[in-house]
Amino acid sequence: MKIERICTTILKRPVEKKFGGSKYNYDVGGYLLTQVYADDGNIGCATTYFGLIESGMATVRKIIDEELSSVLVGEDPHFVRFLRRKMYSRIEYYGITGVATMAISALDICLWDLVGKAAGVPTAMVLGASRKSVPAYAMVGWYFQDGLKGLVESCVNAAEEGFSAVKIKVGRGSLEDDLNRIKAIQSELGTSFRIMVDANCAFDEMEALRRGNAYQDLGVYWFEEPLQPFYKEGHRRLREKLRIPIAIGENFYTKYQFYDAIREGCVDIVQPDNRRAGGVTEWMEIGAIAEVSGLKVASHLGGSGNVNVMCALDNVIYLECEGIKRDNEMLRYPLKMVDGQILLPDVPGMGNELKADFIEKYKVC
Ligand SMILES: [Mg+2]
Numbered sequence: 001m002k003i004e005r006i007c008t009t010i011l012k013r014p015v016e017k018k019f020g021g022s023k024y025n026y027d028v029g030g031y032l033l034t035q036v037y038a039d040d041g042n043i044g045c046a047t048t049y050f051g052l053i054e055s056g057m058a059t060v061r062k063i064i065d066e067e068l069s070s071v072l073v074g075e076d077p078h079f080v081r082f083l084r085r086k087m088y089s090r091i092e093y094y095g096i097t098g099v100a101t102m103a104i105s106a107l108d109i110c111l112w113d114l115v116g117k118a119a120g121v122p123t124a125m126v127l128g129a130s131r132k133s134v135p136a137y138a139m140v141g142w143y144f145q146d147g148l149k150g151l152v153e154s155c156v157n158a159a160e161e162g163f164s165a166v167k168i169k170v171g172r173g174s175l176e177d178d179l180n181r182i183k184a185i186q187s188e189l190g191t192s193f194r195i196m197v198d199a200n201c202a203f204d205e206m207e208a209l210r211r212g213n214a215y216q217d218l219g220v221y222w223f224e225e226p227l228q229p230f231y232k233e234g235h236r237r238l239r240e241k242l243r244i245p246i247a248i249g250e251n252f253y254t255k256y257q258f259y260d261a262i263r264e265g266c267v268d269i270v271q272p273d274n275r276r277a278g279g280v281t282e283w284m285e286i287g288a289i290a291e292v293s294g295l296k297v298a299s300h301l302g303g304s305g306n307v308n309v310m311c312a313l314d315n316v317i318y319l320e321c322e323g324i325k326r327d328n329e330m331l332r333y334p335l336k337m338v339d340g341q342i343l344l345p346d347v348p349g350m351g352n353e354l355k356a357d358f359i360e361k362y363k364v365c
Pocket of ligand 1: 224
Protein backbone atom coordinates (compact mmCIF):
# COMPACT_ATOMS: atom_id res chain seq x y z
CA MET A 1 0.00 0.00 0.00
CA LYS A 2 1.23 3.51 -0.82
CA ILE A 3 0.03 6.97 0.15
CA GLU A 4 -1.10 8.92 -2.92
CA ARG A 5 -2.17 12.30 -1.58
CA ILE A 6 -3.33 14.21 1.48
CA CYS A 7 -6.31 16.53 1.68
CA THR A 8 -7.17 18.99 4.49
CA THR A 9 -10.53 20.72 5.06
CA ILE A 10 -11.51 23.40 7.58
CA LEU A 11 -14.96 23.18 9.21
CA LYS A 12 -16.67 25.58 11.59
CA ARG A 13 -19.68 24.53 13.61
CA PRO A 14 -21.50 27.12 15.74
CA VAL A 15 -22.69 25.89 19.15
CA GLU A 16 -26.46 25.99 19.74
CA LYS A 17 -26.22 27.37 23.24
CA LYS A 18 -23.20 29.47 24.25
CA PHE A 19 -21.20 28.05 27.13
CA GLY A 20 -17.99 28.62 29.01
CA GLY A 21 -15.13 26.76 30.63
CA SER A 22 -13.27 27.92 33.70
CA LYS A 23 -11.46 30.72 31.87
CA TYR A 24 -13.04 31.04 28.41
CA ASN A 25 -16.29 31.04 26.38
CA TYR A 26 -17.26 28.97 23.37
CA ASP A 27 -19.48 30.08 20.54
CA VAL A 28 -17.96 28.20 17.63
CA GLY A 29 -16.10 24.94 17.22
CA GLY A 30 -13.46 24.71 14.53
CA TYR A 31 -12.27 21.42 13.03
CA LEU A 32 -9.49 20.45 10.69
CA LEU A 33 -10.36 17.29 8.78
CA THR A 34 -7.26 15.48 7.48
CA GLN A 35 -7.67 12.72 4.89
CA VAL A 36 -4.83 10.52 3.65
CA TYR A 37 -5.63 8.74 0.38
CA ALA A 38 -3.97 5.36 -0.25
CA ASP A 39 -3.63 3.47 -3.53
CA ASP A 40 -5.84 0.61 -2.26
CA GLY A 41 -8.83 2.99 -2.34
CA ASN A 42 -8.94 3.55 1.43
CA ILE A 43 -8.87 6.98 3.05
CA GLY A 44 -7.35 7.49 6.50
CA CYS A 45 -9.17 10.17 8.52
CA ALA A 46 -8.51 12.40 11.52
CA THR A 47 -10.44 15.35 12.93
CA THR A 48 -8.53 17.94 14.94
CA TYR A 49 -10.86 20.04 17.05
CA PHE A 50 -10.04 23.61 18.03
CA GLY A 51 -12.32 25.23 20.55
CA LEU A 52 -11.47 28.90 20.52
CA ILE A 53 -8.50 29.38 18.31
CA GLU A 54 -9.77 30.86 15.06
CA SER A 55 -6.49 30.38 13.20
CA GLY A 56 -5.61 26.95 14.64
CA MET A 57 -7.06 24.95 11.77
CA ALA A 58 -5.26 27.02 9.13
CA THR A 59 -1.95 26.83 11.04
CA VAL A 60 -1.99 23.04 11.34
CA ARG A 61 -3.23 22.74 7.76
CA LYS A 62 -0.24 24.77 6.52
CA ILE A 63 2.21 22.46 8.31
CA ILE A 64 0.51 19.38 6.86
CA ASP A 65 0.08 20.72 3.32
CA GLU A 66 3.43 22.46 2.95
CA GLU A 67 5.78 20.30 5.04
CA LEU A 68 4.45 16.89 6.00
CA SER A 69 2.51 15.81 2.91
CA SER A 70 5.69 15.42 0.92
CA VAL A 71 7.18 13.29 3.72
CA LEU A 72 4.32 10.81 3.48
CA VAL A 73 3.33 10.67 -0.18
CA GLY A 74 4.72 7.54 -1.84
CA GLU A 75 5.33 5.79 1.53
CA ASP A 76 3.67 2.66 2.95
CA PRO A 77 1.39 3.74 5.85
CA HIS A 78 2.22 0.56 7.79
CA PHE A 79 5.64 2.07 8.62
CA VAL A 80 4.08 4.34 11.22
CA ARG A 81 7.10 4.73 13.52
CA PHE A 82 9.49 5.27 10.61
CA LEU A 83 7.17 7.96 9.27
CA ARG A 84 6.81 9.55 12.71
CA ARG A 85 10.61 9.94 12.88
CA LYS A 86 10.70 11.46 9.41
CA MET A 87 7.90 13.89 10.25
CA TYR A 88 9.58 15.07 13.47
CA SER A 89 12.80 15.65 11.67
CA ARG A 90 11.02 17.70 8.97
CA ILE A 91 9.27 20.07 11.39
CA GLU A 92 12.13 20.51 13.84
CA TYR A 93 12.37 24.25 13.17
CA TYR A 94 8.70 24.78 13.94
CA GLY A 95 9.50 23.44 17.41
CA ILE A 96 8.71 19.84 18.18
CA THR A 97 5.68 20.47 20.41
CA GLY A 98 2.52 22.56 20.05
CA VAL A 99 0.93 22.91 16.62
CA ALA A 100 3.73 20.90 15.00
CA THR A 101 2.83 17.90 17.16
CA MET A 102 -0.85 18.49 16.39
CA ALA A 103 -0.07 18.15 12.67
CA ILE A 104 1.90 14.94 13.27
CA SER A 105 -0.88 13.63 15.53
CA ALA A 106 -3.51 14.10 12.82
CA LEU A 107 -1.40 12.23 10.28
CA ASP A 108 -0.51 9.46 12.73
CA ILE A 109 -4.22 8.89 13.39
CA CYS A 110 -4.83 8.75 9.62
CA LEU A 111 -2.04 6.17 9.22
CA TRP A 112 -3.52 3.91 11.90
CA ASP A 113 -6.95 4.32 10.31
CA LEU A 114 -5.47 3.10 7.02
CA VAL A 115 -3.69 0.20 8.73
CA GLY A 116 -6.97 -0.96 10.32
CA LYS A 117 -8.88 -0.51 7.06
CA ALA A 118 -6.27 -2.47 5.10
CA ALA A 119 -6.54 -5.31 7.65
CA GLY A 120 -10.34 -5.13 7.54
CA VAL A 121 -10.64 -4.83 11.35
CA PRO A 122 -10.99 -2.05 13.96
CA THR A 123 -7.60 -0.45 14.62
CA ALA A 124 -7.77 -1.69 18.25
CA MET A 125 -7.43 -5.24 16.90
CA VAL A 126 -4.24 -4.35 15.05
CA LEU A 127 -2.86 -2.57 18.13
CA GLY A 128 -3.65 -5.63 20.26
CA ALA A 129 -7.09 -5.35 21.79
CA SER A 130 -7.67 -5.56 25.52
CA ARG A 131 -11.43 -4.95 25.59
CA LYS A 132 -14.42 -4.19 23.38
CA SER A 133 -15.83 -1.22 25.30
CA VAL A 134 -14.68 1.65 27.52
CA PRO A 135 -16.43 3.26 30.51
CA ALA A 136 -17.44 6.82 29.60
CA TYR A 137 -18.28 10.02 31.42
CA ALA A 138 -20.00 13.11 30.06
CA MET A 139 -18.21 16.47 29.99
CA VAL A 140 -21.38 18.53 30.09
CA GLY A 141 -20.93 20.72 33.16
CA TRP A 142 -20.10 23.99 31.42
CA TYR A 143 -20.87 27.49 32.61
CA PHE A 144 -24.21 28.20 30.98
CA GLN A 145 -25.96 31.55 30.61
CA ASP A 146 -28.87 30.24 32.68
CA GLY A 147 -26.54 29.29 35.53
CA LEU A 148 -27.30 26.38 37.85
CA LYS A 149 -30.54 25.57 36.04
CA GLY A 150 -28.67 24.96 32.77
CA LEU A 151 -25.95 23.01 34.56
CA VAL A 152 -28.35 20.64 36.32
CA GLU A 153 -30.42 20.19 33.15
CA SER A 154 -27.33 19.28 31.19
CA CYS A 155 -26.23 16.69 33.79
CA VAL A 156 -29.73 15.20 34.02
CA ASN A 157 -29.75 14.84 30.21
CA ALA A 158 -26.41 12.98 30.42
CA ALA A 159 -27.79 10.67 33.11
CA GLU A 160 -30.81 9.99 30.87
CA GLU A 161 -28.45 9.13 28.00
CA GLY A 162 -26.96 6.45 30.28
CA PHE A 163 -23.92 8.15 31.82
CA SER A 164 -23.21 7.53 35.49
CA ALA A 165 -20.54 10.22 35.76
CA VAL A 166 -20.19 13.83 34.63
CA LYS A 167 -17.41 16.38 34.66
CA ILE A 168 -18.07 20.00 35.47
CA LYS A 169 -16.01 23.16 35.19
CA VAL A 170 -14.98 24.96 38.37
CA GLY A 171 -12.88 28.00 39.21
CA ARG A 172 -14.61 30.73 37.23
CA GLY A 173 -16.17 32.08 40.42
CA SER A 174 -15.67 31.68 44.15
CA LEU A 175 -15.21 28.41 46.04
CA GLU A 176 -18.78 28.85 47.25
CA ASP A 177 -19.96 28.98 43.64
CA ASP A 178 -18.04 25.76 42.87
CA LEU A 179 -19.63 24.00 45.84
CA ASN A 180 -23.09 25.20 44.84
CA ARG A 181 -22.56 23.69 41.40
CA ILE A 182 -21.50 20.33 42.83
CA LYS A 183 -24.31 20.25 45.43
CA ALA A 184 -26.98 21.20 42.87
CA ILE A 185 -26.09 18.12 40.81
CA GLN A 186 -25.84 15.87 43.84
CA SER A 187 -29.25 16.97 45.11
CA GLU A 188 -30.80 16.12 41.71
CA LEU A 189 -28.90 12.91 40.86
CA GLY A 190 -27.76 11.65 44.27
CA THR A 191 -24.33 11.49 45.85
CA SER A 192 -23.48 8.16 44.22
CA PHE A 193 -23.64 9.85 40.80
CA ARG A 194 -19.96 10.47 40.11
CA ILE A 195 -18.70 14.04 39.55
CA MET A 196 -15.27 15.13 38.37
CA VAL A 197 -14.15 18.80 38.43
CA ASP A 198 -11.94 20.58 35.90
CA ALA A 199 -10.31 23.94 36.70
CA ASN A 200 -8.60 24.52 33.34
CA CYS A 201 -5.42 25.64 35.17
CA ALA A 202 -7.27 28.48 36.94
CA PHE A 203 -5.60 28.38 40.37
CA ASP A 204 -2.34 29.10 42.11
CA GLU A 205 -1.05 26.47 44.50
CA MET A 206 -2.64 27.79 47.71
CA GLU A 207 -6.04 28.24 46.12
CA ALA A 208 -5.88 24.81 44.52
CA LEU A 209 -5.15 23.29 47.93
CA ARG A 210 -8.04 25.18 49.57
CA ARG A 211 -10.51 24.19 46.87
CA GLY A 212 -9.19 20.66 46.50
CA ASN A 213 -9.89 20.02 50.19
CA ALA A 214 -13.46 21.22 49.74
CA TYR A 215 -14.03 19.13 46.59
CA GLN A 216 -12.75 15.97 48.25
CA ASP A 217 -15.03 16.57 51.24
CA LEU A 218 -17.97 16.42 48.80
CA GLY A 219 -16.71 13.15 47.32
CA VAL A 220 -15.58 14.53 43.95
CA TYR A 221 -13.86 11.79 41.96
CA TRP A 222 -10.94 13.76 40.45
CA PHE A 223 -9.53 17.30 40.35
CA GLU A 224 -8.40 18.14 36.81
CA GLU A 225 -5.79 20.73 35.83
CA PRO A 226 -5.66 22.68 39.09
CA LEU A 227 -2.44 24.52 38.10
CA GLN A 228 -0.45 25.63 35.09
CA PRO A 229 0.45 22.42 33.24
CA PHE A 230 4.23 22.63 33.53
CA TYR A 231 4.35 23.66 37.20
CA LYS A 232 5.63 20.31 38.37
CA GLU A 233 6.64 21.14 41.93
CA GLY A 234 3.21 22.59 42.62
CA HIS A 235 1.46 19.50 41.29
CA ARG A 236 3.70 17.24 43.32
CA ARG A 237 3.09 19.14 46.57
CA LEU A 238 -0.65 19.30 45.88
CA ARG A 239 -0.77 15.58 45.29
CA GLU A 240 1.01 14.95 48.59
CA LYS A 241 -1.45 17.11 50.53
CA LEU A 242 -4.76 16.03 48.93
CA ARG A 243 -6.53 12.69 48.85
CA ILE A 244 -8.51 13.56 45.71
CA PRO A 245 -6.72 12.25 42.58
CA ILE A 246 -5.05 14.89 40.38
CA ALA A 247 -5.78 14.48 36.66
CA ILE A 248 -3.55 16.20 34.09
CA GLY A 249 -2.24 15.66 30.58
CA GLU A 250 -4.41 17.44 28.02
CA ASN A 251 -1.75 20.15 27.63
CA PHE A 252 1.18 17.74 27.27
CA TYR A 253 2.88 16.96 23.98
CA THR A 254 4.73 13.70 23.32
CA LYS A 255 5.55 10.86 25.70
CA TYR A 256 8.57 12.77 26.98
CA GLN A 257 6.43 15.41 28.69
CA PHE A 258 4.20 12.69 30.17
CA TYR A 259 7.25 10.77 31.33
CA ASP A 260 8.65 13.85 33.10
CA ALA A 261 5.36 14.60 34.87
CA ILE A 262 4.83 10.97 35.90
CA ARG A 263 8.41 10.47 37.10
CA GLU A 264 8.24 13.65 39.18
CA GLY A 265 5.06 12.49 40.92
CA CYS A 266 2.72 15.17 39.51
CA VAL A 267 -0.24 13.07 38.43
CA ASP A 268 -2.65 10.32 39.49
CA ILE A 269 -4.79 10.09 36.36
CA VAL A 270 -3.00 10.52 33.04
CA GLN A 271 -5.06 12.29 30.38
CA PRO A 272 -3.59 12.21 26.87
CA ASP A 273 -5.33 14.15 24.14
CA ASN A 274 -4.58 12.35 20.90
CA ARG A 275 -4.67 15.65 18.94
CA ARG A 276 -1.85 17.02 21.06
CA ALA A 277 -0.02 14.05 22.55
CA GLY A 278 1.14 12.74 19.17
CA GLY A 279 -1.63 10.46 17.92
CA VAL A 280 -2.17 6.75 18.35
CA THR A 281 1.50 5.67 18.35
CA GLU A 282 2.49 8.13 21.05
CA TRP A 283 -0.62 7.40 23.12
CA MET A 284 0.12 3.67 23.23
CA GLU A 285 3.58 4.51 24.58
CA ILE A 286 2.16 6.98 27.11
CA GLY A 287 -0.27 4.28 28.23
CA ALA A 288 2.64 1.91 28.82
CA ILE A 289 4.61 4.54 30.77
CA ALA A 290 1.53 5.16 32.94
CA GLU A 291 0.99 1.44 33.44
CA VAL A 292 4.49 0.69 34.69
CA SER A 293 4.12 3.70 37.01
CA GLY A 294 0.94 2.22 38.48
CA LEU A 295 -1.27 4.96 37.03
CA LYS A 296 -4.61 4.95 35.25
CA VAL A 297 -5.40 6.63 31.93
CA ALA A 298 -8.48 8.65 30.99
CA SER A 299 -8.84 10.34 27.61
CA HIS A 300 -9.07 14.04 27.05
CA LEU A 301 -11.98 14.33 24.62
CA GLY A 302 -13.75 11.38 23.10
CA GLY A 303 -14.80 10.01 19.75
CA SER A 304 -14.33 6.71 17.99
CA GLY A 305 -10.60 7.17 17.44
CA ASN A 306 -10.04 7.39 21.18
CA VAL A 307 -12.23 4.31 21.74
CA ASN A 308 -9.93 2.28 19.47
CA VAL A 309 -6.79 3.32 21.36
CA MET A 310 -8.39 2.83 24.77
CA CYS A 311 -9.61 -0.64 23.81
CA ALA A 312 -5.95 -1.54 23.25
CA LEU A 313 -4.75 -0.50 26.73
CA ASP A 314 -5.14 -2.36 30.03
CA ASN A 315 -5.03 0.61 32.39
CA VAL A 316 -7.84 2.85 31.13
CA ILE A 317 -10.64 4.04 33.37
CA TYR A 318 -12.67 6.59 31.42
CA LEU A 319 -13.36 7.91 27.95
CA GLU A 320 -14.49 11.53 27.89
CA CYS A 321 -17.64 12.31 25.88
CA GLU A 322 -19.48 15.54 25.21
CA GLY A 323 -22.66 13.50 25.17
CA ILE A 324 -23.57 10.78 22.71
CA LYS A 325 -26.08 12.91 20.82
CA ARG A 326 -23.61 15.71 20.09
CA ASP A 327 -20.83 13.28 19.05
CA ASN A 328 -23.20 11.33 16.81
CA GLU A 329 -24.34 14.43 14.95
CA MET A 330 -20.97 14.38 13.22
CA LEU A 331 -19.91 10.71 13.10
CA ARG A 332 -20.61 8.44 10.14
CA TYR A 333 -20.59 5.42 12.48
CA PRO A 334 -22.58 6.47 15.56
CA LEU A 335 -21.18 5.70 19.01
CA LYS A 336 -23.22 3.20 21.00
CA MET A 337 -23.37 3.04 24.78
CA VAL A 338 -24.35 -0.01 26.84
CA ASP A 339 -24.30 0.07 30.66
CA GLY A 340 -22.29 3.29 30.71
CA GLN A 341 -19.64 1.91 28.33
CA ILE A 342 -18.98 3.05 24.77
CA LEU A 343 -18.63 0.08 22.43
CA LEU A 344 -15.68 -0.34 20.09
CA PRO A 345 -17.05 0.66 16.65
CA ASP A 346 -17.50 -2.52 14.62
CA VAL A 347 -15.95 -1.11 11.44
CA PRO A 348 -12.48 -1.38 9.92
CA GLY A 349 -10.05 1.33 11.00
CA MET A 350 -10.63 4.00 13.62
CA GLY A 351 -14.37 4.38 12.88
CA ASN A 352 -13.83 8.14 13.07
CA GLU A 353 -15.13 9.29 9.68
CA LEU A 354 -17.37 12.33 9.60
CA LYS A 355 -20.79 12.27 7.94
CA ALA A 356 -20.69 13.65 4.39
CA ASP A 357 -23.58 16.03 5.10
CA PHE A 358 -21.81 17.31 8.26
CA ILE A 359 -18.73 18.14 6.17
CA GLU A 360 -20.87 19.78 3.49
CA LYS A 361 -22.83 21.83 5.99
CA TYR A 362 -19.88 23.22 7.98
CA LYS A 363 -17.08 23.26 5.40
CA VAL A 364 -15.39 26.67 5.16
CA CYS A 365 -12.52 25.91 2.79
MG1 LIG B 1 -9.79 19.51 30.98
